[in-house]
Amino acid sequence: MTRYADPFTCPDCHMPIPPGADTCRSCALPLTHPLAGELLRTLARADDLLGQLRATATRPVTVGPGAVSTGGSLIPPVAPMPAAAPSPRRTGLRAATVPQVLLGLGATCLLVAAVIFLAVAWSWLGIEGRTTVLVALTAVSGGTGAWLAGRGLRVAGEALTVVALGLLTLDVVGADSAGWLGDLSTAGLVAVVGGVLGSVSLGLALTPTRLVVPQLTAALGLGLTWAGTEGTVDGQDLLVPTLVVLAFAALALVGRTTRRTVLPWAALVGAGFAWFDLLVSSLDGLEVDGVVSFAGVWGGTGWGVLVAAALLLLPLVLDRRHELALTCLTGATVLTTGILTAPAFDEPLTTATAVALGVLLAATATARLMPRAWSALALVPAALAALPVTVVAAALLLDAGSRVLLVDGQDLRLSDDDALVHPALLVPATTALLLLVAVALPVVQRFVRTLAPLALVVTAVATLALLGVPLWTVVVATAVVGAALVTDGLRHDARAGTVRAVVGGVVLLAAVVASLPSPALLTGTLALLTLAATALLLRGRFPEADLLGGVTLPVALAATMWSAADLADADTVLRAVPVLVVVGLLAIARPRVELETSAALAGATAAVLSVAAAVDEPTALAVHLTVAGALVTATSLVHTSRRPLGWVGGLLLAAATWVRLADLGVEAPEAYTLPTAAALVLLGLHRLRTAPEAASTTTLGPGLVLATVPSLLWVLAGDPISLRALLLGAACLALALLGARLRWSAPLVVGAVVGGLLVLRELAPYAQQTPQWVVIGLAGTVLTVVGVTWERRLHELHQAATYLERLR
Structure with a gap:
């Protein structure tokens, strides 16, 4: 019987209650509240009532027909619901599958028997006997299949039609073996078999029975005819697949007109194979003596590609839905564009890139002028042309970057070696790619407009670097662009300001990297970066200006001071202390988390470099720890919100003392x-x-x-x-x-x-003399105390549970 009152589980979530718990650990229900005792008494009362009710239910007293007396009340009879019979689990094959298996196996056996008959009986049957048997079997199987299909037995009709068409194939092979078809080659026999099989199958497919097998074999017969005639017409390697594509298209049109379901699709599959053969054969003949030229293309097989492009429009005869029309027209456009520009790609790379760039611009402009629903017609060839343009542009940018980083340290002049293509193509290529992205993805047009000026300026600077100019021209141009972007960002108070400032900072960093070979250029670019960070921190109007300026300024200021000291040929050991003092005072003057963190990283980096270069490293380390500790302690004293930093400053000062004591050879810990x-x-x-x-x-x-x-x-x-x-x-x-x-x-x-x-x-020195029995006795005592305590707790828990059960 179900119990409602259980003192060992939570009455709400029914999770076990640990011994001595005041609340449930799962749902936090208070267990020591007076209402908890009242609830337990109520649940115990419910258990008592349930027991009484169960006792009365087991002793029903019949009062009248169909009624039962329970506790003085009459309960009308309720007819029991009959249990639903469990549905038997399906095992084995479905009923519809059995005849398919049997008929398929039967058709296979008939065809095998026919082949064996030809192999065995062909030698002793006369021509008349052989002809009579084969024709009779073919007619009987085909007629029976059509008759069964007309009566609704489609599986049987399909199976016997397969047998009839197989026997028809054997009829043609047998006729050729008897010499009735003349001296046919293997290819000729395949063509004849295909023609006969396709013609008869097409006739059967157009009958009212609408069998599937004849529709498939009609397309198969046309394919066999094509296979038998391929290569037999001299000098017409492109004419045969073209005619085959047209024949398959006509077959598909017949199937569509007569509302046959399978015939159009089977014909389209065959047409696809023939079209692919036409395209491959046309492309294979474009090269003349290993060169693709205009004369070779249009005097050779170039027209085959145009024919293949035109044949792509044939599916529109069957279906003119927008998606299919767009796909066919796009494919035809790509092929036409490709064959028109193919000779240019065998020219020098600059010429080939220029042609691809022209195609990209023309296709992008066409896509922009076309309706949105048809823009893919031009965007696909534009995207294909964009691939080589993107590769060339990326190669030029990498070449420019490598020339800047690998500049000659003597005359600081960039390499004047010839680039992959002419550098003048870099800016137009970038422009064309940006236009393509803006037209293809309208959702990012605003971002492209924001990024376009920067991209064009960067590519212009890269073009300058590819011309073998002095290093300072590239550095100055890059720095000017970065400073201009940051200045432009200071005028905005929204997201545009943030974007321009971040991009300008990245460009200034690029200028810093480019100026690494020259200390003078490096100091100048770092100073410009410091000025930009200061302007962001003091004059920035957009919300992220303080964050960007606070993160950048200490690092840029420290780097500028370090570079200036290097330019002045100052000792490395003496460079970090001024850096620590300046960035520390900056952090004290403007106590913001991002600025303090950046200052700490910049100062620590400078200190590590100076200490690593010192001859007496412990002394240098102690000096830098003392300066850092004094600055951190000072900021904790100046600013009330930075009081916790006093602990950090104290630790730094203590560490300086410890380093100095260790350097002096002091080993006593108290001195530290x-x-x-x-x-x-x-x-x-x-x-x-x-x-x-x-x-x-x-x-x-x-x-x-x-x-x-x-x-x-x-x-x-x-x-x-x-x-x-x-x-x-x-x-x-x-x-x-x-x-x-x-x-x-x-x-x-x-x-x-x-x-x-x-x-x-x-x-400890005397504990070794302690007898072993003392240790053993101590262990036993501890274990006994623990055991007694455990048992006592269990007994108390049992008493508490008994007490709770007796509550009413």
């Missing part, structure tokens, strides 16, 4: 920890004096731990019988007594814990 610990304790005492409600754990705890724990670790790892251990023990005793006297928890706990560990360490 006591100064900082004393400072922390003094600060904690000041806090306790000014704020009596403050806890000693948070104010004095860090300083006391730093003052005692390092010495304790030294004693634990070394000799416990030493002056350090004695002094540490005395200090711990004093801390414990002082804490008890002042009622401060921090000195009491630190003194007790550290002193206790120290005392245990003093006992």
Whole structure:
């Protein structure tokens, strides 16, 4: 019987309740609330009522026909719903599949039997007998199939039609073997078989029975005819597949006109193969002596490509839907454009690129002028022409970049080697590609308009780099473009300003990278980048100006100072301190997270480079840590919101002291920890004096731990019988007594814990002499106590559950 009251599960989510829990861990239902006891009593009452109701239901008393008395009330009879009989699970083959299997197997057997008959009986039957048997079998099987199909037995009709058409093929082969068809070659026999099979199948396909097999074999017969005549007509390699495509198209038109379902599709498949053969044969004959020229194309097989393009329009005779028309017209356009421009691609690469660029521009302009629904007709050839143009443009950009990065360090002049194509094509190619993207994707037109000026300027600078000019011309041009973009961004207060400023910053970074071979150019470009970042930070109107300026300014300023020091031939060891001071003061003057983070990274990088170049690395490290610690501490004192940075500054100053002590050979830990610990304790005492409600754990705890724990670790790892251990023990005793006297928890706990560990360490040399039975007895005692405690908790849990069950 179902129970509603269960003290071990949550009444809401029914998850188990752990022993001693006040709330459910799954749904947070309070379990100690007075309503919880009332709910448990209510559920227990529900269990009692359910038991009584179950007891009355098992002893029904009949009062009248069709009625049952239960607790003084009459319940009218309810007719039981009959259980639905389970539907048997389907096994084996479907009913419709059985005849298909049987008839398919039967047709196969008939054809095999016919072949065996020809192989065995052909030698002893006369011509008349052979002819009579084959013709009779063919007529009987074909007529029977048509008769069965007319009576609705389509599977049988299809099977017997297959047999009839197979026998018809054997009839033609047998006639050729008897010499009735003359001296035919193998190709000629295939053509005759195809013609006979296609003609008879087309006739059967046009009968009212609308069998599928004749529709398929009609297309197959035409394909066999094509295969038998291929290559037999001298000098007409393109004429035969052209005629075959037209024949298949006519067959498809017949099927469409007579409303045959399979015949048009079968004919279109055959036409596709013939069209592909025409196209491959035409393209294969374009080269004359390994060269594709205008004379060779139009004096050779170029017209075949145009014919193939025209034949692509044949499906429109059957179906003129927009999608099909657009596909056919697009394919014809691509082929026509390709054959008209093919001779140019065997010319020098500059000429070929210029032709592709012309096709790209013309097709893009056509797509822009055409209705949107038909624009793909021009966009597809435009996209195909854009592929070589994009590859060439990317190659030119990479070439320009490599010339800038690999500039000669002597005369700072770019290489004047010939480019892949003429550099003058780079800007027009970029323009054409941007136009194509804008026309093909209208949703990004606004972005293209924003990006276009930058792309054109970058490609113009790259063109300049490809002409072998001095390095400073490229650097200055790039820097001017970047500065202009940043200046333009300062005038906007929306997203356009952000985009222009970011792009301008990227261009200025490119100028910085390009100027790396020259310290003077590098210093100038870095100074320009610093000015741009300062302008963004102070004059930027768009929301992200402070972020961009704050992130960029410290790094750019540090790099400028470093480059200027390098230009002045200053010692590397002396460069980082001025950088630390300047970026630190900048962070103090403008306390923003992004600027402080950037300043920290820039200062740390400069310090690492200077320390790495120093002969006396520890001294240099101590100096830089001291400067950094002083700056961080200063910002924590100046700005109330930066008070937590005082801990970082203290750690940096302490680290500087530790580095210096290690350099002097000091090994005692107290020399490293006591100064900082004393400072922390003094600060904690000041806090306790000014704020009596403050806890000693948070104010004095860090300083006391730093003052005692390092010495304790030294004693634990070394000799416990030493002056350090004695002094540490005395200090711990004093801390414990002082804490008890002042009622401060921090000195009491630190003194007790550290002193206790120290005392245990003093006992360690004598613990080895302890008998083993003491250890075993101690382990047994611990285990016994744990076991008794466990059993006691279980007993209490059982008592609590029993008490809850008795609540009503």
